[in-house]
Amino acid sequence: MLPQENLIRRVRQLCHDDPRLVxxxxxxxxxxxxxxxxxxxxFWLFFDAAPDPHAWLAAVGDTLHVVVNEFGAHVVFFPGLIRGEFHFAQANDISxxxxxxxxxxxxxRMIVVDRTGELRQALESLPAEPPHPTTPAEVAEVCGRFANWLLLAHHVTARGELLRAADALTHAxxxxxxxxxxxENRTDHWLxxxxxxEADLPPNxxxxxxxxxxxxxxLGRRYWQQLAHRHDFPVPEALFHELDAAING
Incomplete structure (x- = not known):
């Protein structure tokens, strides 16, 4: 049994025992x-009366540290470097x-507590898989956004801003x-x-x-052309020409 499963059982018990939690x-x-x-x-936790997040999390188990991340979630570092993410929300946020x-x-498997049935209704309204681009315009937009970040990486590399270039290249x-x-028709993990x-895509x-x-x-040039051919949208040849000359020297 994984140590995370013990923590999950504790969270489930706390949820069931907390009358403030909807x-x-x-x-x-x-x-x-x-x-x-x-x-x-x-976890997402929906309360009609907000608890003290730090006290609530301390009841889950020993913690090494708690921080609120940039998305407003409380991130907990449990012993063994187990990471927990907890979103404390209001009951009217269930919708x-x-x-x-x-x-x-x-x-x-997702529902821990649902005292009103509203959470199940909300979850059952969702698709099993996230939508991904299918129309020529949507696919072309993904390719264009790739070029946006790639060109930024090229310019800041030339300027000598290597850390900024690495950041832009990550987005590209x-x-x-x-x-x-x-x-490659491998849209399983689209989000x-x-x-x-490493398991889904070609090694190259x-x-x-x-x-x-x-x-x-x-690599991007080749896949852009492949997608353009498959989805029947034009490749921006003038942009390709300038990128070839600039990036390949």
């Missing part, structure tokens, strides 16, 4: 049934679940992964295209990522 759900790898020893535990792009797992690589997933990329793609703008452009 609904709670688990998401991520454990909700999907795909967790391993490296997986986080992740916002309907705006999520897709389910994180089967509703029965993310869009390249989306392009590859579309071209996080790097997830299981994995080897090319994160190296330099020229390597990224060579």
């Amino acid at each position: 609904a709670a759900l688990m998401y991520g790898s454990f909700a999907q049934g795909k967790a391993d020893e490296h997986s986080d535990i992740e 916002s679940v309907r705006s999520w792009p897709a389910l994180s797992g089967p509703p029965d 690589d993310r869009h390249l992964l989306w392009m590859v997933r579309l071209a 996080t295209p790097s997830r299981q990329a 793609v994995i080897q090319a990522l994160g190296k330099d703008p020229a390597t990224t452009w060579a």
Whole structure:
């Protein structure tokens, strides 16, 4: 048994015992049934009377540190470097679940507490998989966004801002992964295209990522042309010509 499962059982018990809590759900790898020893535990908690988050989390188990991340979630570092992510929300926020792009797992695995039935209704309104670009305009937009970040990486590299270039290239690589997933019909992990990329995508793609703008452009150029041919939209030949000359020297 994974140590995360003991923490999950404790969270479930706290949820059931807390009268302030209207609904709670688990998401991520454990909700999907795909967790391993490296997986986080992740929850949304909906209260009609807000608790003290730090006190509530301390009741889950020993903690090494708690921080509120840039998305407003409380991230907990448990012993063994287990990471927990907890979103403390109000009961009237349950309806916002309907705006999520897709389910994180089967509703029965996700739901921890649902005292009103509203959470189940919200979850069952979601698609099983997130939508991905399908029209020529949508696919072309992904390719154009790839070029946007790639060109920025090229310019700041030439300026000598190498850390900024690495950051921009990371964004270019993310869009390249989306392009590859579309071209290879591997859209399973669309929201996080790097997830299981080593297993999902061709080895030459994995080897090319994160190296330099020229390597990224060579791969992206090929996939852009492939997608343009498949979805019948024009390739911006003038842009290709200038990128070839600038990036390849």
